[in-house]
């Protein structure tokens with residue numbers, strides 16, 4: 131990933147959650163100043179950093195050496211398959227061995243997996259310890275590090291156990307994206323495109339430019355602003371927050387059908403967004419799928435639904451966003467405006483067969 135250009139420091143975005151405020155800083159080179167940024171806000175006696183086996187050799191030392199107080203760490207194996215309760219338990223043991231108390235600080239340094247696990251550990255260890263998120267993937271920077279959703283997977287499904295727990299501080303440094311593999315970067319871009327379609331078409335304009343990576347900090351800023359605004363209205367995911375699932379209903383279905391190995395999450399969301407657009411057209415709205423497909427392809431993402439439609443429908447029905455006999459589908463009828471649309475299962479079945 132070639133990240134050129136730099137964005138100047140600017141005022142943090144703030145998110146007022148029910149249990150307290152979350153401040154989100156987005157600045158190039160911020161990882162190198164993260165220790166100071168944290169000590170301006172927290173007064174811990176010690177800090178514990180959780181990261182994964184890929185991120186640790188890249189950035190753990192850079193962060194750890196900025197503290198003069200005791201620093202301990204847990205390095206978990208990289209990968210979604212480790213987003214489990216057993217990993218959280220390992221973190222609890224490390225926290226106790228390090229002598230961490232409720233006054234201390236836990237830092238999540240990594241992608242969405244590290245962020246979700248560490249957030250859950252911070253929410254539950256001693257009934258809650260201060261948390262700072264330092265997201266290192268594009269997906270984590272534009273989405274998972276903001277908003278306070280934490281959790282782990284069970285055999286029965288993803289994210290089935292968790293807590294809402296706002297990080298007091300989120301430090302986003304776009305420069306760390308330079309070490310991301312291209313496919314992982316493209317995964318995050320699917321979420322970026324999602325934000326453009328659900329709330330701000332200017333984002334689509336920005337990422338359509340050939341040099342958009344030079345301005346990725348600005349793109350991240352615009353996306354985080356949307357996430358912040360949505361979460362501020364619906365922190366506990368009972369209504370509006372559902373619009374963040376544009377592309378995720380069919381996306382989750384194809385991800386599941388591919389046993390979570392055939393497609394990455396971002397690839398599945400890209401395919402899911404195109405399917406949602408086609409579904410809108412089937413309902414009689416304007417067909418907005420062509421420009422979406424062009425953009426996704428430009429960004430290196432797939433767009434075609436290849437799975438059996440019947441299988442997709444059944445996978446989709448077992449998804450947790452189904453209420454009674456209707457499925458809440460997120461539709462975009464004009465770029466920048468998403469609608470939560472309940473669709474009868476039977477009607478949805480007909481649409482899916484036609485996709």
Ligand SMILES: NC(=O)c1ccc[n+]([C@@H]2O[C@H](COP(=O)([O-])OP(=O)(O)OC[C@H]3O[C@@H](n4cnc5c(N)ncnc54)[C@H](O)[C@@H]3O)[C@@H](O)[C@H]2O)c1
Nearest residue numbers: 184185208241242243244266267269270274279306309310
């Ligand atoms: N909490 C939320 O609101 C929320 C929202 C969306 C997704 N999620 C969760 O996020 C997870 C996916 O997150 P992800 O896509 O970041 O995956 P991930 O955390 O598995 O990271 C992807 C890969 O990139 C590596 N990596 C991370 N930063 C790197 C860097 N700077 N350079 C090189 N390699 C790096 C990781 O080690 C990993 O191998 C899923 O578990 C999903 O459920 C949570």
